[in-house]
Amino acid sequence: MSKKKLNRGVAVVGAGMSKFGAFSDKSSRDLFVEAFQSMRKSVDKEFNPADIETIYIGNFSSDLFEAQSHTAPIMADVAGLAPRPAVRIEDACASSGVALRQGILAIASGLYDIALVGGIEKMTNLPTAEVTDTLAAAADTLFEVPAGFTFPGFYAAIASAYMHKYGMQPEHLMNVAIKNHENGALNPNAQFGVTIPDWMQGRIASAKKKGKPVPTWSDHWDYLHDARANPMIAWPLRLFDCSPITDGAVALLLVSEEIANQFTDHPIHIIGSGQASDVALHDRDDLTSIAAARLASQEAYAMAGVTADDIRVAEVHDCFTIAEIVATEDLGFFAPGDGYKAAEDQVTARDGAKPINTSGGLKSKGHPVGASGAGQAVEIFKQMRGLADERQVAGDIPLGLSHNVGGTGGTCVVHVYERRN
Amino acid sequence: MSKKKLNRGVAVVGAGMSKFGAFSDKSSRDLFVEAFQSMRKSVDKEFNPADIETIYIGNFSSDLFEAQSHTAPIMADVAGLAPRPAVRIEDACASSGVALRQGILAIASGLYDIALVGGIEKMTNLPTAEVTDTLAAAADTLFEVPAGFTFPGFYAAIASAYMHKYGMQPEHLMNVAIKNHENGALNPNAQFGVTIPDWMQGRIASAKKKGKPVPTWSDHWDYLHDARANPMIAWPLRLFDCSPITDGAVALLLVSEEIANQFTDHPIHIIGSGQASDVALHDRDDLTSIAAARLASQEAYAMAGVTADDIRVAEVHDCFTIAEIVATEDLGFFAPGDGYKAAEDQVTARDGAKPINTSGGLKSKGHPVGASGAGQAVEIFKQMRGLADERQVAGDIPLGLSHNVGGTGGTCVVHVYERRN
Numbered sequence: 001m002s003k004k005k006l007n008r009g010v011a012v013v014g015a016g017m018s019k020f021g022a023f024s025d026k027s028s029r030d031l032f033v034e035a036f037q038s039m040r041k042s043v044d045k046e047f048n049p050a051d052i053e054t055i056y057i058g059n060f061s062s063d064l065f066e067a068q069s070h071t072a073p074i075m076a077d078v079a080g081l082a083p084r085p086a087v088r089i090e091d092a093c094a095s096s097g098v099a100l101r102q103g104i105l106a107i108a109s110g111l112y113d114i115a116l117v118g119g120i121e122k123m124t125n126l127p128t129a130e131v132t133d134t135l136a137a138a139a140d141t142l143f144e145v146p147a148g149f150t151f152p153g154f155y156a157a158i159a160s161a162y163m164h165k166y167g168m169q170p171e172h173l174m175n176v177a178i179k180n181h182e183n184g185a186l187n188p189n190a191q192f193g194v195t196i197p198d199w200m201q202g203r204i205a206s207a208k209k210k211g212k213p214v215p216t217w218s219d220h221w222d223y224l225h226d227a228r229a230n231p232m233i234a235w236p237l238r239l240f241d242c243s244p245i246t247d248g249a250v251a252l253l254l255v256s257e258e259i260a261n262q263f264t265d266h267p268i269h270i271i272g273s274g275q276a277s278d279v280a281l282h283d284r285d286d287l288t289s290i291a292a293a294r295l296a297s298q299e300a301y302a303m304a305g306v307t308a309d310d311i312r313v314a315e316v317h318d319c320f321t322i323a324e325i326v327a328t329e330d331l332g333f334f335a336p337g338d339g340y341k342a343a344e345d346q347v348t349a350r351d352g353a354k355p356i357n358t359s360g361g362l363k364s365k366g367h368p369v370g371a372s373g374a375g376q377a378v379e380i381f382k383q384m385r386g387l388a389d390e391r392q393v394a395g396d397i398p399l400g401l402s403h404n405v406g407g408t409g410g411t412c413v414v415h416v417y418e419r420r421n
Numbered sequence: 422m423s424k425k426k427l428n429r430g431v432a433v434v435g436a437g438m439s440k441f442g443a444f445s446d447k448s449s450r451d452l453f454v455e456a457f458q459s460m461r462k463s464v465d466k467e468f469n470p471a472d473i474e475t476i477y478i479g480n481f482s483s484d485l486f487e488a489q490s491h492t493a494p495i496m497a498d499v500a501g502l503a504p505r506p507a508v509r510i511e512d513a514c515a516s517s518g519v520a521l522r523q524g525i526l527a528i529a530s531g532l533y534d535i536a537l538v539g540g541i542e543k544m545t546n547l548p549t550a551e552v553t554d555t556l557a558a559a560a561d562t563l564f565e566v567p568a569g570f571t572f573p574g575f576y577a578a579i580a581s582a583y584m585h586k587y588g589m590q591p592e593h594l595m596n597v598a599i600k601n602h603e604n605g606a607l608n609p610n611a612q613f614g615v616t617i618p619d620w621m622q623g624r625i626a627s628a629k630k631k632g633k634p635v636p637t638w639s640d641h642w643d644y645l646h647d648a649r650a651n652p653m654i655a656w657p658l659r660l661f662d663c664s665p666i667t668d669g670a671v672a673l674l675l676v677s678e679e680i681a682n683q684f685t686d687h688p689i690h691i692i693g694s695g696q697a698s699d700v701a702l703h704d705r706d707d708l709t710s711i712a713a714a715r716l717a718s719q720e721a722y723a724m725a726g727v728t729a730d731d732i733r734v735a736e737v738h739d740c741f742t743i744a745e746i747v748a749t750e751d752l753g754f755f756a757p758g759d760g761y762k763a764a765e766d767q768v769t770a771r772d773g774a775k776p777i778n779t780s781g782g783l784k785s786k787g788h789p790v791g792a793s794g795a796g797q798a799v800e801i802f803k804q805m806r807g808l809a810d811e812r813q814v815a816g817d818i819p820l821g822l823s824h825n826v827g828g829t830g831g832t833c834v835v836h837v838y839e840r841r842n
Contacts, residue, residue, distance in 0.1 A: 004531055004532050004533070004534075005531060005532075006530055006531055006532055007428045007429075007529070007530055007531035008428075027563070029563070055698075060490060061484045061490050063482045063484040063485050063490075063558055064484050064485065064490075066562070067558055067562055068558055068562045068563075069481060069482050069484075069485075069511060069513060069558040069559050070511070070512065070513035070558070070559040070560070070827055070828050070831055070832070071511070072511075072512060072698070072832070073512070073698035073699065073827070073828075073831035073832050074561065074701070074831070076698045077698070077699075077700045077701065077704075081698075082698050082699055082700050083697040083698050083699055083712060083713055083716050084697070084698060085696035085697055085698055085717075085832075085834075086512075086698040086832065087510060087512060087519055087523065087696075088510070088511040088512060089508060089509070089510065089511075090480075090490060090491070090492070090493075090509040090510075090511055091491065091493060091494070091507075091508060091509060092490060092491035098508055102508065102523060102526075104530075105523075105526055105527050105530040105532060106526050106530075108428075108529075108530035108531060108532070109427055109428055109525075109526040109527075109529035109530045110425055110426060110427050110428035110529060111425050111426075111427055111526060111529070112425070113425075137484055137488055137489055137490040137491070138490050138491040139491070140495065141487070141488055141489045142448070142450070142489075275506035275508075276504040276505070276506055277476075277493070277494035277497045277498070277502075277503050277504050277505060277506055277507040278494065278498075278503055278504055279498045279503050280495070280498065283498075291504060292504055295504050296506075406491055406494070407491050407494075410491055410494035410495070411491070411493070411494050411506075411507070413506075
C-alpha cells in the first residue's frame with residue numbers, strides 16, 4: 001500500500017450523466033455527448049471545453065457490446081476534443097472509477113491542469129443471455145467460466161458463504177433492494193427512476209379501491225418474496241437482488257486544486273484515492289470479504305487522513321444486494337457480519353446515520369458497467385453540493401466516498417471527497 | 422499541446438519481451454510471464470519484484486481475441502504481483518505505448534516510485550479473416566467498416582494518396598520491407614528472426630549449386646515483386662508490405678529518476694512524452710500525414726528540449742511499409758515527400774544516418790498489437806545500452822525515440838529516451 005502523497009491536489013468541478021436505461025436508438029457516442037453536455041451545464045462559472053487537456057474514458061467492453069474498440073479517441077471526436085490525448089481504461093466494472101484515478105494522477109503529475117473523465121457502456125444491443133456471457137469475460141475465463149460460473153453465480157456463492165458464516169437469511173438481502181429502489185425512484189436519471197413500478201399497479205389499484213394508502217416499495221416485502229413476482233436467479237439471489245442491464249454515460253471535469261475556483265466556488269476536492277487488485281475468486285481463502293476493497297479503502301483513508309466513521313455519504317458497488325452488504329463492511333462502516341443488520345435497521349437509509357447509495361445505486365440507477373464508477377462520483381458531487389433535490393441528505397456533507405468494484409473484486413478503487421466551502 | 426513539465430523524471434531500468442510469433446500452445450498469461458522474467462533478468466542490480474507498486478497493461482482486445490477482459494489484474498496475478506493496482510490501457514495498436522505514458526505519469530504524480538508497464542496480445546487463436554475483422558474494430562465501425570474498409574485498405578488509401586502527391590512508385594515500398602526483414606533476421610525474438618525465409622530456400626540451393634553467393638533479402642528485389650511470391654493485398658500494398666499477425670508480450674520496469682541507480686548504473690531516462698488523438702481517417706483533409714503523430718512528436722521534443730535531428734535511433738510504427746515512410750516524415754526526420762527516398766537511399770538502414778526499426782519493426786519482429794508500443798521501448802533500451810548484439814548500431818546513442826500509432830492515427834504516442842552515463 002502506497003503511503004505517498006500526490007504532488008498536488010485535484011478537485012471535481014463538473015459532473016454530468018446521461019439518462020441511464022435501455023435505449024435502442026442511442027449508441028455510446030450519443031450517450032457520451034449527452035453526459036458531456038450535462039457536465040458542461042453543471043460547471044458554475046465560465047468553462048470552455050477547448051481548455052480540456054486530456055481525456056480518460058472508462059469502458060468495459062465496447063469491443064464485445066458494439067464491435068468497437070479504440071473507443072477513447074472516438075469519444076474525444078464526438079465531444080469536439082480531438083486532438084487532445086484520449087485513453088481508454090478497462091478494469092471491468094471498475095473501469096471508470098479507475099479512469100477517475102488516472103485523471104487524478106495525470107493532473108498530479110504536473111503535465112495537465114484540466115482533465116475530462118468519462119465512462120460509457122452500451123449494453124442493451126445484445127440479448128440478455130449474451131450480455132451475461134459478455135460480462136463473464138470479466139471473470140477468469142480459463143478457470144471459472146468453464147466451471148459454469150457467470151456473475152449471478154459468483155455473487156450467489158459470496159452470499160451463501162456470508163449466510164453460512166454470519167447467519168444472514170435470504171430475506172435480509174431485500175432490505176438493500178428496497179432501499180435502493182426507493183432512492184432511485186427520486187433520481188430522474190435512474191433506470192428505475194419511478195416511484196411505483198408497473199408491476200405494482202395492480203396493488204395500487206386495489207389499495208385505492210379499498211381507500212387504503214398507495215403502497216410503496218417497502219410495503220411490498222411479501223410480494224418481493226413471491227417466486228412469481230421475484231424469481232430465483234441463483235440461490236439465494238432473486239431477480240431483485242441483481243442490478244439491471246443498462247446503457248449510460250458519465251462525464252466528470254477534474255482540475256488542479258490551484259485553479260478550481262476559476263470554475264466554481266464549491267469545488268469537491270478528491271483527498272483520497274486507493275486501488276488494489278486481487279487473484280480470481282476461485283483462488284481466495286474467504287468469500288465473505290473483498291480484500292482489494294479493504295486495501296483500497298485503507299489507502300484512500302490514509303491519503304485523506306480520515307477514518308470510515310468520518311464519511312457522511314457513500315456510493316458503493318451494489319451490482320448485487322450482497323455486494324452492498326459486503327462493501328459496507330470492507331469499507332469499515334460496519335463490523336464483519338453486521339452489514340446486513342445495518343441494512344435491516346435502516347442505518348444505510350437516506351435519513352440513517354450512514355446513507356448508502358442515495359442515487360439508487362447500481363441496483364436502481366442502473367449499471368452501465370464501464371460508466372458506473374464515474375456515475376458514483378456524480379451522486380457524491382450532487383449530494384455534497386446540495387443538488388440532489390428530493391433525495392438530498394440533510395445537513396452539511398463535508399466528506400463523501402465512492403467504492404467501485406471490477407468483477408468479483410479483481411479490481412477495487414475507492415475515492416474520498418471533501419467539501420471545504 | 423501541453424508545454425508543462427512532469428513533476429519528476431522517470432527512467433527505464435529493465436526491459437524484456439517474450440519471443441514474438443505464432444504460439445498455439447501459449448495464452449497471453451504464458452507470454453506475459455515470459456516477458457516478465459525476461460525483464461527481471463535485464464535489471465543489472467538487485468531487484469525484488471515485490472517492490473513493484475503499480476501495473477499498467479497495454480492490450481488492444483483480449484475481449485475479442487481470447488474472450489477475456491479485466492486483463493490487468495489477471496496479469497498482476499500470474500506475475501505474483503496482486504494486490505498491486507493493475508490497469509488495462511486500450512488505445513488500439515498504441516495501447517502499450519500509452520500504457521508506458523501512464524506509467525510515467527503515475528510516477529511523476531508522486532504516488533509511486535516503481536511501475537511495471539506491460540503489453541500483451543494473443544492474436545493467432547482466430548483464423549486470419551477473423552483477425553482482420555477484429556482489428557477493424559480499431560477503426561470507426563459506424564462509418565468506415567460498413568464502407569468495406571479493413572486496415573490493409575486504410576493504409577492502401579494512405580499509400581495511394583501519398584503516391585499521387587509525391588510521385589512514389591509501388592516498388593519503393595519494398596525498400597522498407599527488405600530493410601526491416603534484414604534487421605529482424607538479427608533479432609532472436611523476432612517473429613521472422615531468420616536470415617533466410619523458407620521460401621528463399623530454392624534460390625539458395627540454386628545459388629549454391631552454381632557456386633554463387635547465397636542471396637540475402639535485398640537480393641530478392643525481383644522476387645518480392647512477383648505476384649505469386651508476394652501477392653497483392655490491397656493495391657498498392659502486397660503481402661510483404663503488411664506486418665504479420667503475432668502473439669507476444671512485453672514488460673518494462675520504470676522507476677523515479679531519484680532511485681534509478683539502485684537498479685542500474687545505466688538507466689535510460691524518458692525525457693519526452695507526447696500523445697495526441699485525431700478524428701477518424703474518413704474525416705481528414707489529408708491522408709499523406711498523420712496529424713496526431715506530428716503533434717505527439719512536437720510535444721515530446723518540446724518536453725525533451727531536443728529536435729528531430731538529435732535523435733540517433735528510432736523505432737516507428739511500421740504496421741505497413743507506407744506507415745514507416747509517413748512516420749519518418751511526421752517525426753520530422755525527413756521533409757514531406759522525402760521519406761520514401763530516404764528508405765531507398767539506405768538513410769534509414771542500420772548503418773545509415775538515421776537508423777529506423779533496427780529491431781525489425783512491426784514488419785519483421787512482429788505486431789502483437791497491444792504489445793508493440795512497449796516492444797519498441799525494449800529495442801531502444803537495448804540499442805542505447807549496447808545490448809543489441811549483431812544488430813547494434815555503431816557508436817554512442819545518447820538519444821532514441823519510439824513512435825506508436827493506434828488505428829490509422831486516431832491515437833499516436835511518442836517517447837524520447839536519453840542515456841546520460
